[in-house]
Amino acid sequence: MENGVFGRSRRQLTLFYSLIMFAFLVVLILVVHRTMEWSISSEQARELMDTAANVAEAQSHLTQHPEIPFDDTKVYRGSNDRLFFYIFDENGRLLNFSRASFRIEPFILERISSWEVPEDEVAVYGMPDEKGHTTRIMMTSRQMTRGDFAQKVYVGKDVTALYNGLQKATYALIFLGLLAMVIATAAGHFMSGRAIVPLKEAYEKQRQFAADASHELRTPLAVVMASAELLLNDPSIQSPFLKQVIEDVRDEVKKMTKLVGDLLVVARSDNKALKLKPQKFDLAELLQQNIRMMQPLAEKKKVALHEKNMKKTMIHADEQKIKQLVLILVDNAVKYTPEGGEVTVSMEKAERGRVRFAVKDTGIGISEADREKIFDRFYRVDKARSREMGGNGLGLAIAQEIVNLHKGEISVESEQGKGTTFFVELRAKIK
Numbered sequence: 001m002e003n004g005v006f007g008r009s010r011r012q013l014t015l016f017y018s019l020i021m022f023a024f025l026v027v028l029i030l031v032v033h034r035t036m037e038w039s040i041s042s043e044q045a046r047e048l049m050d051t052a053a054n055v056a057e058a059q060s061h062l063t064q065h066p067e068i069p070f071d072d073t074k075v076y077r078g079s080n081d082r083l084f085f086y087i088f089d090e091n092g093r094l095l096n097f098s099r100a101s102f103r104i105e106p107f108i109l110e111r112i113s114s115w116e117v118p119e120d121e122v123a124v125y126g127m128p129d130e131k132g133h134t135t136r137i138m139m140t141s142r143q144m145t146r147g148d149f150a151q152k153v154y155v156g157k158d159v160t161a162l163y164n165g166l167q168k169a170t171y172a173l174i175f176l177g178l179l180a181m182v183i184a185t186a187a188g189h190f191m192s193g194r195a196i197v198p199l200k201e202a203y204e205k206q207r208q209f210a211a212d213a214s215h216e217l218r219t220p221l222a223v224v225m226a227s228a229e230l231l232l233n234d235p236s237i238q239s240p241f242l243k244q245v246i247e248d249v250r251d252e253v254k255k256m257t258k259l260v261g262d263l264l265v266v267a268r269s270d271n272k273a274l275k276l277k278p279q280k281f282d283l284a285e286l287l288q289q290n291i292r293m294m295q296p297l298a299e300k301k302k303v304a305l306h307e308k309n310m311k312k313t314m315i316h317a318d319e320q321k322i323k324q325l326v327l328i329l330v331d332n333a334v335k336y337t338p339e340g341g342e343v344t345v346s347m348e349k350a351e352r353g354r355v356r357f358a359v360k361d362t363g364i365g366i367s368e369a370d371r372e373k374i375f376d377r378f379y380r381v382d383k384a385r386s387r388e389m390g391g392n393g394l395g396l397a398i399a400q401e402i403v404n405l406h407k408g409e410i411s412v413e414s415e416q417g418k419g420t421t422f423f424v425e426l427r428a429k430i431k
């Protein structure tokens with residue numbers, strides 16, 4: 001129980017911390033990637049706009065003074081050879097150019113022929129090649145109108161290397177982020193373990209106290225019970241009031257004895273002191289025996305108690321603990337079934353190597369919210385009704401512990417106002 005509760009809490013804390021870190025890293029990486037992309041693209045766009053203005057100015061000057069030779073290297077002002085430009089007149093005739101690479105020029109001319117980007121805005125195009133790689137080209141345009149002539153300049157640049165660098169930087173950032181998350185998760189797991197240490201110590205003290213107190217209370221409760229029985233059988237006590245007081249004391253001591261017994265079982269379970277004593281027995285016969293034991297209580301409440309499909313089924317398990325498990329389930333079913341209702345204990349079909357039985361009632365049912373908590377210790381669906389019937393909220397927790405000891409499963413199906421069915425499946429079948 002200790003390792004289960006605290007181990008589960010530690011894992012949940014680590015998972016929660018890891019999810020927060022993961023979300024933070026994802027947002028951080030996206031923001032950094034977008035920031036780098038914006039920084040690179042805006043700088044390249046500014047360079048293209050400047051180049052377009054320079055080319056347009058140079059072309060305008062050349063048009064007015066055709067005797068001056070055009071030197072495009074001066075226009076680029078030291079930029080690399082990935083820059084290119086094409087100048088067309090209003091009739092689409094190519095006037096001047098600095099060619100792009102022969103590999104991308106057809107693609108560029110195709111983009112120019114269908115150009116719809118507004119002036120002074122930049123567009124980025126991707127051109128896939130036969131190897132699956134993408135060449136990225138950034139382009140802009142500028143319209144020139146001078147007197148009776150109109151020309152248009154298209155300037156572009158191959159920015160593939162820049163985007164590839166950005167992609168590699170992003171991959172590196174993702175790798176470093178994942179590495180940081182792994183380290184942070186390990187650190188979080190370690191720190192959560194350290195944080196739980198005081199809780200484990202407090203829990204251990206509480207658990208030890210429950211075990212010691214339960215053990216020590218058994219003897220005085222037995223003495224009080226015996227004394228109450230003797231007083232009830234004492235002929236010298238004739239007062240009805242005194243007899244009623246003694247009966248009340250006996251009933252309360254019975255409830256206290258049951259509570260102490262359940263607490264002792266829980267404490268032993270926590271200490272892993274509950275040991276199985278497997279033996280061979282007939283599960284159907286044990287179920288029928290429990291039905292006979294619960295018959296007087298069912299008749300007192302006017303609840304019909306039935307059995308179904310009781311075929312001989314030999315299993316190898318702890319007979320006393322399985323008997324306790326069945327008693328808990330049948331007792332709950334009878335207690336929470338109103339007068340005139342029915343409780344049915346049946347053997348169910350199961351996979352090979354397993355046995356399965358069910359306890360079904362037509363009682364008050366369990367809500368969906370309560371269904372997730374009914375196996376928790378001291379949890380009671382109807383607290384007022386449980387107190388009236390002497391319930392302490394430990395029965396189903398003990399039942400689940402017994403099933404877990406046998407490496408089985410216990411489940412519940414219920415609908416409020418229509419009843420509840422508990423299914424128990426054990427891996428204990430003998431051919």
